[in-house]
Amino acid sequence: MKTVVIVDDEQDLCELYQMLFKGIEANLLTFTNPLEAVEYLNQNQVDHCLIDYRMPELTGIELRQRIPDTIPCYLVTGELDMSLPPGFVRLIDKPFGREELLKILES
Amino acid sequence: MNLKITLHNVLLALVYFFVAKFCQYFAIEPGNVTPIWLSSGICFVWVYMMGYKLLPGVFLGAFLGNVTAYIFPIVTEEIVNALLAGLFNGVGDTLCIFIGVYAVKQVIKENELLGDLKTATTFVFVGSLLSSFISALFGVSGLCILGIIPFEAYFNVFITWFVGDAIGILLPVPVFFNLFINRKIKQVNFHFSLIFECVVGLALILGLLFASISTGTHFLIDIPVFILVPLLAVAAFRHPEPVINIIILLIGFFALYFTIFHTSNLAGITLNQKLLFTQLFILSLGSTLLFIIASINRNTALSILMTRRDRLATLGELSASVAHEINNPLAIIATSSEVLKQEYGVHGVGHEVVKKIDTSVIRISKIIRGLKKFAYQDETLSLQVVSAQKLLQDCVDFTLPKAQRHKIKISICELCDTDIYCDELQVQQVIINLLNNAMDAMRNCDKAWIQLSCLVHDDAIELIVKDSGKGISSDVVDRLFNPFYTTKNVGEGTGLGLSISKGIAKHHGGNLSYKLIEGHTAFVLTLPKGAV
Numbered sequence: 001m002k003t004v005v006i007v008d009d010e011q012d013l014c015e016l017y018q019m020l021f022k023g024i025e026a027n028l029l030t031f032t033n034p035l036e037a038v039e040y041l042n043q044n045q046v047d048h049c050l051i052d053y054r055m056p057e058l059t060g061i062e063l064r065q066r067i068p069d070t071i072p073c074y075l076v077t078g079e080l081d082m083s084l085p086p087g088f089v090r091l092i093d094k095p096f097g098r099e100e101l102l103k104i105l106e107s
Numbered sequence: 108m109n110l111k112i113t114l115h116n117v118l119l120a121l122v123y124f125f126v127a128k129f130c131q132y133f134a135i136e137p138g139n140v141t142p143i144w145l146s147s148g149i150c151f152v153w154v155y156m157m158g159y160k161l162l163p164g165v166f167l168g169a170f171l172g173n174v175t176a177y178i179f180p181i182v183t184e185e186i187v188n189a190l191l192a193g194l195f196n197g198v199g200d201t202l203c204i205f206i207g208v209y210a211v212k213q214v215i216k217e218n219e220l221l222g223d224l225k226t227a228t229t230f231v232f233v234g235s236l237l238s239s240f241i242s243a244l245f246g247v248s249g250l251c252i253l254g255i256i257p258f259e260a261y262f263n264v265f266i267t268w269f270v271g272d273a274i275g276i277l278l279p280v281p282v283f284f285n286l287f288i289n290r291k292i293k294q295v296n297f298h299f300s301l302i303f304e305c306v307v308g309l310a311l312i313l314g315l316l317f318a319s320i321s322t323g324t325h326f327l328i329d330i331p332v333f334i335l336v337p338l339l340a341v342a343a344f345r346h347p348e349p350v351i352n353i354i355i356l357l358i359g360f361f362a363l364y365f366t367i368f369h370t371s372n373l374a375g376i377t378l379n380q381k382l383l384f385t386q387l388f389i390l391s392l393g394s395t396l397l398f399i400i401a402s403i404n405r406n407t408a409l410s411i412l413m414t415r416r417d418r419l420a421t422l423g424e425l426s427a428s429v430a431h432e433i434n435n436p437l438a439i440i441a442t443s444s445e446v447l448k449q450e451y452g453v454h455g456v457g458h459e460v461v462k463k464i465d466t467s468v469i470r471i472s473k474i475i476r477g478l479k480k481f482a483y484q485d486e487t488l489s490l491q492v493v494s495a496q497k498l499l500q501d502c503v504d505f506t507l508p509k510a511q512r513h514k515i516k517i518s519i520c521e522l523c524d525t526d527i528y529c530d531e532l533q534v535q536q537v538i539i540n541l542l543n544n545a546m547d548a549m550r551n552c553d554k555a556w557i558q559l560s561c562l563v564h565d566d567a568i569e570l571i572v573k574d575s576g577k578g579i580s581s582d583v584v585d586r587l588f589n590p591f592y593t594t595k596n597v598g599e600g601t602g603l604g605l606s607i608s609k610g611i612a613k614h615h616g617g618n619l620s621y622k623l624i625e626g627h628t629a630f631v632l633t634l635p636k637g638a639v
Contacts, residue, residue, distance in 0.1 A: 016439065019450075
C-alpha cells in the first residue's frame with residue numbers, strides 16, 4: 001500500500017481529507033505542523049507528498065528544500081498565475097478531491 | 108480665409124481698438140504711453156484659442172488703436188507720419204503676440220498655463236517680457252524716428268511701454284485662461300470664507316488708497332503695499348487659482364489707477380517715476396504670484412498622482428491577502444461538501460442542500476478570482492506615449508528623499524531619448540518598486556548606488572534597474588516573483604511588490620526578470636516597442 005503525506009496547517013481540512021479519502025487504498029498521513037512533517041519525511045519512506053503553499057511556519061517551497069529530493073511532491077495552492085517552483089511534480093488546485101488523489105496514486 | 112476667421116479677425120480688431128481707447132485714458136506725458144495695455148492680453152488668449160490666422164486682426168487693431176492716438180495732437184500734414192507710426196506698432200504687436208503664443212504653445216500641457224514651473228516661466232519671461240520688449244522696441248523706435256516723440260524721451264517711453272505691455276499680458280491672460288480655456292473658474296466653490304476674505308481684502312486696500320488720497324498721508328499706503336506680498340502669497344495657498352488671478356488683476360488695475368489720478372503713495376518725484384515704480388511693483392508681484400500658483404498646481408497634480416498610485420497598490424495588496432485568507436476556509440467548506448456527498452449518497456433532501464453549498468462555493472471562488480485579478484493590476488491599461496527619460500526621472504524624483512536618507516546615489520546613465528507606449532502610472536509603479544527594493548537591500552552598505560538605464564532593441568525596450576549589490580542568492584532567486592515571498596522583516600514588506608510588478612509587465616505584453624549584469628544585481632523590465 002502506498003503512503004501519502006498531506007501537509008496543511010488547517011486542522012479542519014486535514015480531518016476532512018481523512019474522512020474524504022478513507023475508502024482509498026492508501027496509507028494517508030496528515031500533518032498540520034510542517035516542522036513535524038519535515039521530521040517524519042526525513043525518517044520514513046513515503047510515495048507521495050502533497051504540501052500546502054502558504055503555512056505560517058514554513059512555506060511549501062521551504063519545506064520541499066528540507067526533505068529528500070527523491071520524494072515526489074505536489075504543491076497545493078489557490079494562487080493564480082503561479083509558476084511551478086523547482087522540485088515539484090506539479091501544482092494542485094486547492095481544494096482537491098478524490099479524483100485528484102487517485103490520479104496521483106496511479107502515477 | 109473663410110467667413111468665420113474673417114469675422115473673428117474683424118471682431119478682434121474692434122475689441123483691440125476699444126480696449127486700447129479705454130487704456131489710453133490712463134496715458135500720461137510724455138508720449139502718451141499707456142501703463143497697462145490690456146489689448147495685448149486679450150489678443151494673446153484669442154490667438155491662442157483660434158490660431159495664428161487671427162494675426163491680421165491683431166495687426167489691424169494695433170494699427171487703428173495707435174494711429175488714432177497720434178493723429179489728434181499733430182497737424183494734418185503729419186498724418187503720414189502717424190500712419191507710419193501705426194504701421195510700426197502693428198508689426199511690433201503682431202510679432203509680440205506671435206512670439207508669446209508660440210513659446211507658450213511649445214511647453215504647455217493640457218491648457219494649464221500655470222500647471223508647472225516650466226510653462227509659467229515661459230509665459231512670464233517669453234510670453235510676457237520678451238514679447239513686450241519687441242513690441243516696445245518697434246513701437247517706440249517708430250515714434251522716435253518719425254519725430255512724434257523726442258529722442259530724449261526714448262528711455263522713459265520705452266520702459267513704460269515695455270512694462271505696460273508686459274503687465275497687459277501677465278495679469279489678464281491667466282484670468283482669461285481660467286474663464287475660457289481650461290475653465291477652472293467652474294471648479295471654484297465660492298464658499299463664505301473665500302468671499303469674505305476677498306471682499307475684506309479688497310475693501311481694505313481700496314479703503315487705504317482712498318484714505319491716503321483724502322488725507323494726503325502716503326504713509327497709510329506705503330506699508331500695506333509691501334505687506335500685500337506675503338498676504339497674497341498666503342492667499343495663493345488658501346484659495347483656488349482663478350480667484351487669485353482675478354485679485355492680482357484687480358490690484359494691478361487699482362494701483363495704476365490711483366497712481367495716475369491721485370496723489371501717489373509710492374516714493375517718487377515725478378509722475379513718470381511713480382508710475383514706473385507702480386508698474387514694476389505690479390510686474391514683480393504678479394510674476395511672483397504666478398510662480399507660487401504654478402508650484403502649488405504642480406505639487407497638487409503630483410500628490411493626486413501619488414495618491415492614486417498608493418491607493419492602487421494598497422488595494423491590490425489588500426485584495427490579494429483577503430482573497431488568500433478566504434481561500435482556506437472555502438477549501439474546508441468545499442471538502443466538507445465532498446465528504447457529505449460521499450457519506451450520505453447523492454439522493455434526497457441532503458443532496459439538494461449539498462448542491463447549494465457547491466454552487467455557493469463556486470460563486471465565492473469566482474469573487475476571489477476577481478479580487479486576485481485586481482491584485483495583479485488586471486485593470487484596463489491607459490496606454491500612452493511617454494518619454495523614457497521623463498518616466499525614469501519622475502521615478503527618481505519620487506524616491507530621492509529616501510535615497511538621500513540612506514546615502515544611496517541614484518543616477519540615470521545613458522540618455523534614454525526613446526518613447527515607450529505604456530500605462531505610465533503602472534510602469535512607474537514597477538520602477539519605483541524596484542528602486543525601493545534596491546534601497547532596502549543596500550540600506551547599510553557603503554558607497555551604495557543605483558543606476559537606471561534603457562536599452563532599445565528592434566521590437567522591445569528594456570528598462571534596467573541595476574544596483575551596487577553583488578547578486579541575489581540562488582534560493583531566493585527561485586522564489587523572487589512568487590506572491591507573499593519576502594526577505595524583508597515582518598511588517599516591512601508584503602511580498603507582493605515583485606509579483607504585482609511582474610503582473611504589470613505581463614499585462615503590457617512584456618516581462619520582468621532578474622539578471623546579473625557585470626556582477627551586479629539588476630532587474631530588467633522589458634516592454635514591447637510600439638503598440639501592445
